Amino acid sequence: MISLSRLANRLKLKTFTQAFSEARGGAAAVEFALIAPILIVLYLGLAELTLGMMASRRTSHLAATVGDLAAQSESLTDANVSDIFDIGTSMLQPFTTTGTVLKIRLSCVKMSTANKAEVQWSDGRNLTKYANNYVLTNITTTQLPQGESLIVTEVEYAYTSPFTQFLPSISTFKDTYYHHPRTGTTVTRKAS
Numbered sequence: 001m002i003s004l005s006r007l008a009n010r011l012k013l014k015t016f017t018q019a020f021s022e023a024r025g026g027a028a029a030v031e032f033a034l035i036a037p038i039l040i041v042l043y044l045g046l047a048e049l050t051l052g053m054m055a056s057r058r059t060s061h062l063a064a065t066v067g068d069l070a071a072q073s074e075s076l077t078d079a080n081v082s083d084i085f086d087i088g089t090s091m092l093q094p095f096t097t098t099g100t101v102l103k104i105r106l107s108c109v110k111m112s113t114a115n116k117a118e119v120q121w122s123d124g125r126n127l128t129k130y131a132n133n134y135v136l137t138n139i140t141t142t143q144l145p146q147g148e149s150l151i152v153t154e155v156e157y158a159y160t161s162p163f164t165q166f167l168p169s170i171s172t173f174k175d176t177y178y179h180h181p182r183t184g185t186t187v188t189r190k191a192s
Contacts, residue, residue, distance in 0.1 A: 048163050052171060055095050059157040059173040062088045062104075067153035070106055071179035075188040081106065085125045092157065103127035103156040107136075108187050110149040115141050120149065121189035127156065143178065149186040151179040 066088040070076060076084075085104055089097045107122035107130055117139035122130035130136075136152070144150050159171045181187045 044163055048161055051162065052159060055157065055159045056173045058092050058095065059155055060175045062091045063153045063155040063175040063177045065091060066104060066106060066155070067151050067177040067179040070153070070187060071151045072182050073187055074183050075190050077190050081123045095159070100126045101158040105129060105154040107152045108149055108189065109136055109139060109144070109152055110186065111141060111144045111146050113146055115146065117144060120186065127154065149181060151181065151187060153177045
């Protein structure tokens with residue numbers, strides 16, 4: 001048995017659809033023709049915004065995870081670093097990671113007695129690795145006391161919109177994360 005309020009709502013909807021379908025003056029069709037393109041563009045814009053935000057968040061999450069995995073180790077080999085980069089690449093799915101759209105650099109930095117953050121080792125995938133003893137000027141003694149080390153992860157992702165007809169440009173998402181080694185004072189790098 002249908003309650004009176006539900007019956008009234010059904011009748012209202014039925015009368016609305018009947019009135020719309022029976023309208024012969026063309027006003028409803030003209031109004032719909034004017035509003036439909038705006039609604040479609042608004043819908044596609046919101047879908048694009050959602051995808052862009054998702055790619056940006058995954059890029060940040062990738063940088064944090066790659067650095068955290070490296071910081072958990074006492075030492076890393078070539079195979080370990082390659083596996084960590086592969087894990088990071090898979091985290092960005094379903095977004096494309098072919099070619100050079102995804103760039104990752106993983107470095108270990110130690111604060112010297114001269115208060116300079118010097119690179120101990122560095123590895124990169126599609127991003128040039130730092131030379132040993134290269135000084136990173138953006139790390140201060142507030143972040144890293146003398147004699148201690150830090151894992152620095154830098155990620156860049158060139159996001160291409162699936163709606164290239166509307167947004168033809170490429171957005172580049174960049175993120176940098178810093179992690180202290182968890183099992184000692186530094187993470188050493190060993191050749192495989």
